[in-house]
Amino acid sequence: MQLNLLKAKIHRATVTHAELHYEGSCAIDGRLLDISGIREYEQIHIYNINSGHRFVTYAIRAEEGSGIISVNGAAAHCAKPGDLVIICAYAQFDEAQAAQFKPTLVYVDADNAMTHTNDSIPAQAA
Numbered sequence: 001m002q003l004n005l006l007k008a009k010i011h012r013a014t015v016t017h018a019e020l021h022y023e024g025s026c027a028i029d030g031r032l033l034d035i036s037g038i039r040e041y042e043q044i045h046i047y048n049i050n051s052g053h054r055f056v057t058y059a060i061r062a063e064e065g066s067g068i069i070s071v072n073g074a075a076a077h078c079a080k081p082g083d084l085v086i087i088c089a090y091a092q093f094d095e096a097q098a099a100q101f102k103p104t105l106v107y108v109d110a111d112n113a114m115t116h117t118n119d120s121i122p123a124q125a126a
Helices: 030-036 073-078 095-100
Strands: 002-014 017-019 026-029 043-048 054-062 069-072 084-094 104-108 114-118
Touching (some): 054 073, 084 095
Parallel strands (some): 017 069, 026 054
Antiparallel strands (some): 002 084, 104 114
16 A cells, blocks of 8 residues: 655745746745755645645745745746745655655745754644
């Protein structure tokens, strides 16, 4: 059996651009791509905290250290500058791999600069 697990997440990034007529679906600061392990052209899921829109697109590289999170093409209808988003990538694992795997969770500030990373999400309390 193959399991689809969270591979990487960039948590609460701020959208800096929404470019309807730009080729490529989500430009992400290259430093954040490298830290998270999300590859250029990899499928990503974006969850818009402000609007509730959830959509699938792919990552492209923006300039390292730029803080850019640009939602492009048709996806630009799903986010606007200032929106907070969660960007996730998933991977398939067999049972043995899944038992050993830990995701890369990247947390950013309001300027999309990394503040810290983690490999687990704390249990939700009541």
